[in-house]
Every structure is written in structure tokens, then in C-alpha cells.
Amino acid sequence: MRALTTAVRRASATAPGPAAARGDRARGLRAVALVLLVGALFVPLSASAQAGGRTPQPEIVIDAEGGCVAPPDEMRRNHMNMLIHQRPLTVRQGVRGAEVSLRGCIECHASREDGSAIGTRRNFCQSCHDFVAVRLDCFDCHQARPGAEGVRR
Amino acid sequence: MSEREPVERDQAPSPSRRGFLAAVAAAAAGVMIAPGIRLIELAAARPAGEPASGAVRWGLLIDTTRCARGCEDCVAACARENALERRGETSVAETQRPQWIRKIELKELATGRELSLPMMCQHCARPPCVDVCPTGASFKRADGIVLVDQHRCIGCRYCMMACPYQARSFVHEPLARQNPAVPRGKGCVEGCTLCVHRVDRGLAPACVAACAEAGHGAMLFGDLNDPASAISRRLREVASVEVRADLRLGTGVRYQGI
Numbered sequence: 001m002r003a004l005t006t007a008v009r010r011a012s013a014t015a016p017g018p019a020a021a022r023g024d025r026a027r028g029l030r031a032v033a034l035v036l037l038v039g040a041l042f043v044p045l046s047a048s049a050q051a052g053g054r055t056p057q058p059e060i061v062i063d064a065e066g067g068c069v070a071p072p073d074e075m076r077r078n079h080m081n082m083l084i085h086q087r088p089l090t091v092r093q094g095v096r097g098a099e100v101s102l103r104g105c106i107e108c109h110a111s112r113e114d115g116s117a118i119g120t121r122r123n124f125c126q127s128c129h130d131f132v133a134v135r136l137d138c139f140d141c142h143q144a145r146p147g148a149e150g151v152r153r
Numbered sequence: 154m155s156e157r158e159p160v161e162r163d164q165a166p167s168p169s170r171r172g173f174l175a176a177v178a179a180a181a182a183g184v185m186i187a188p189g190i191r192l193i194e195l196a197a198a199r200p201a202g203e204p205a206s207g208a209v210r211w212g213l214l215i216d217t218t219r220c221a222r223g224c225e226d227c228v229a230a231c232a233r234e235n236a237l238e239r240r241g242e243t244s245v246a247e248t249q250r251p252q253w254i255r256k257i258e259l260k261e262l263a264t265g266r267e268l269s270l271p272m273m274c275q276h277c278a279r280p281p282c283v284d285v286c287p288t289g290a291s292f293k294r295a296d297g298i299v300l301v302d303q304h305r306c307i308g309c310r311y312c313m314m315a316c317p318y319q320a321r322s323f324v325h326e327p328l329a330r331q332n333p334a335v336p337r338g339k340g341c342v343e344g345c346t347l348c349v350h351r352v353d354r355g356l357a358p359a360c361v362a363a364c365a366e367a368g369h370g371a372m373l374f375g376d377l378n379d380p381a382s383a384i385s386r387r388l389r390e391v392a393s394v395e396v397r398a399d400l401r402l403g404t405g406v407r408y409q410g411i
Contacts, residue, residue, distance in 0.1 A: 088302070091300075091302050092294065092300075093205060093294075094204050094205030094296070095202060095204050096198075096202075096203075096353045097202060098201070098202060103334075106333070140327065140338040140339065141303060141331065141338035141341075142331075142336040143332075143333040143336070145333070146333070147332070147334070
């Protein structure tokens with residue numbers, strides 16, 4: 001934006017007379033446009049800031065310490081792709097101990113309160129999904145509770 | 154090698170001999186998870202990140218002369234391990250309940266000889282269930298274990314009809330409290346996985362472990378491709394057959410004494 005206005009200013013400096021007046025008018029128009037643009041940017045931001053209290057937000061409770069298998073912003077966007085990508089590798093090719101695994105997610109993300117990753121809106125794997133109306137069938141088969149090693153004796 | 158496979162070698166161990174072998178095994182492998190567990194250790198688990206290898210072919214040899222009539226130890230162990238037992242109310246008929254392994258009692262009419270054996274997925278080299286599956290859900294893993302990829306299974310049950318051993322079941326009702334290592338659910342076909350979740354960790358299938366722990370030793374599990382494995386050695390020594398060998402399916406499960 002600043003580069004644009006300096007370019008305009010330079011143009012007006014090299015063109016005196018009526019051209020300069022035209023340049024001034026153009027500059028005024030640009031300033032108005034800029035104000036409008038900046039305003040347009042600010043409106044939704046301030047609206048959402050106000051709505052923080054009114055609109056329900058997902059309540060993301062993380063009991064695990066340390067980090068996830070990837071940075072949080074990547075996890076938010078890509079966790080479903082990571083799981084679906086790993087799935088045939090583990091199930092069909094027999095790759096065990098991969099960094100991404102559904103069992104792994106549950107081991108870390110099951111709630112300390114009730115021991116599950118689903119159940120209420122405070123349970124990790126349900127919090128966002130309820131918010132964005134995603135329904136998983138994974139937990140029809142997969143346990144949402146951690147289980148030590150999973151091998152029964 | 155042989156010290157690492159105490160159960161395969163020692164089919165019906167006396168307690169003291171079993172203890173001795175376990176001690177040898179623990180010393181050789183340098184691991185002792187808990188008392189008892191070392192007894193059914195196969196070898197090292199496959200390293201993390203490595204896929205199942207086609208150099209291995211898992212198989213079972215069942216000695217029907219050691220399989221007692223009326224004994225259901227393997228069936229019970231399978232149900233416990235894979236959380237097959239139904240808890241609470243069910244409207245599903247007894248004949249429709251999931252069953253991955255069952256006992257069969259046979260009688261030769263001409264002579265009156267009776268015998269008993271466990272029947273389950275035979276982990277065929279050329280599995281008919283895989284041939285007929287319309288979605289690619291039925292598949293054979295590189296190491297010979299025949300599985301259902303439940304993420305692809307649409308529950309059409311063609312595989313159940315194609316299987317000559319009636320080894321697969323359909324899940325008719327919603328399930329709860331599965332073993333975290335053995336996900337299963339309504340609307341899919343399932344069957345014996347050779348306890349793939351245990352095998353991948355270097356443990357024998359639950360039925361084999363239970364049979365050995367009870368001292369019957371009627372089930373021998375191991376790598377058919379490894380000429381030095383206990384199962385390969387035994388197969389070279391004794392007569393064994395495939396059930397329905399006429400179908401040329403190349404079963405991974407073989408029977409001795411029938």
C-alpha cells in the first residue's frame with residue numbers, strides 16, 4: 001500500500017500543472033478507498049471479537065503434556081488426512097509403531113476426567129466435531145478410551 | 154533360534170521342563186515381560202515403521218491327537234482376546250453370533266474313531282474370500298494373514314458364502330467395550346486375524362498361547378517359510394493335511410492326525 005502511494009506521489013512530481021491537480025484528485029480518491037478498505041477489514045474482526053461471548057465456541061481441553069505429533073495449526077487443518085493416509089499402511093501393509101495412529105490420538109487425548117476422547121462437548125475428539133457438525137463413525141469400532149498395550153492376558 | 158521358540162518346541166511341557174526352557178528363552182532373548190508371557194514369545198516384534206514381509210508366511214499346525222474332546226480353551230481365549238463375548242441383552246440368534254474359532258467333533262463311521270479339532274480361517278494362499286470381495290476389503294497381507302479391512306467392508310457377505318470353512322461372521326448389532334487393539338463393529342464381516350495385533354508384537358495368537366499354557370500343546374504357530382522354525386521342522390517329520398485339499402487353496406493351517 002505504501003509502495004503504491006509513493007509511486008503516485010512520484011508520478012505527480014514529474015507531471016506539473018493540470019496533471020498535478022488530477023494527481024491530487026486521484027490521491028484523494030485513493031485515500032478514501034484506503035479508509036474504506038481498512039474499515040472493511042476491521043468490521044468483521046471487531047464483530048467476531050464482540051461475538052466471542054455470544055457464539056458458542058468449541059471448548060478444547062487438552063490434558064496431555066508436551067506436544068502433538070505435529071504443530072497445533074497443522075493438526076487442526078490436517079489431522080483427518082493424516083489418519084486416513086496412515087490407515088491402509090497400518091491395516092493392509094502391517095506398518096506398526098507409526099507416529100500417526102488413532103490409538104495414539106486416544107492415548108494422549110482421552111480426558112482425564114472421564115477417561116474418554118468422546119462423550120460430551122468437552123471431550124477432545126467431539127469438541128470441534130460437534131461445532132462443525134462432523135459425525136465420525138470411527139468410534140463405532142475403535143475404543144475412545146486408552147488401553148494399556150491393548151493385548152489382553 | 155530353537156531356544157527362542159520354547160512353546161513350539163515343547164508341546165506338552167512338564168512344569169519343571171517348562172520352567173527350564175523359559176529360563177533359557179529369557180536368557181537367550183534377554184527379555185522377560187512378566188511371568189508366563191515369555192513362554193509364548195515367538196521372536197522379536199517387527200521393528201516400528203516396517204511393513205509385514207513377504208519373506209514370512211505365518212502358519213499353524215494342529216495336532217488333533219492332542220486336541221481333547223470337549224475342551225474349549227482355544228475358543229474361550231479367542232473370545233476373551235478379541236472381546237467377542239456378548240455382554241447383556243441381545244436379539245441376535247445363537248447361530249448368528251460372531252465366532253472366529255469353533256470346535257468340531259468328528260467320527261469316522263467305518264471304525265468309530267472319534268476326534269476333535271478347532272476350525273477357523275485357514276489363511277489360504279489363494280483365498281476365495283479375496284477373489285469374490287467387490288470392494289477389496291478382503292485381502293491377504295504380505296505375510297500370508299488373510300484379513301478384512303473393515304474400513305472398506307460394505308457388509309455384503311459374499312466372502313462368507315465363498316469360504317469353504319465357514320470361517321467368517323457378520324456383526325449384526327452395535328458393539329461396545331471392544332479390545333482397543335481389536336476394533337470391530339456392526340455391519341462388517343470379520344474372522345480370525347491370527348491375532349495380527351499380537352503377532353506384530355512378537356506374541357503367538359491367543360488360542361495357541363492358551364492351548365500351550367493349559368499344557369495341551371495341540372497348536373503350533375510359526376513361520377512356514379523358515380526351514381529352521383519349529384513348525385517347518387515338524388511338518389517335515391509328521392504327516393499333515395489341508396482340510397479340503399481338493400480345492401487347492403494352499404491353507405496356512407494344517408492338521409495332523411485326521
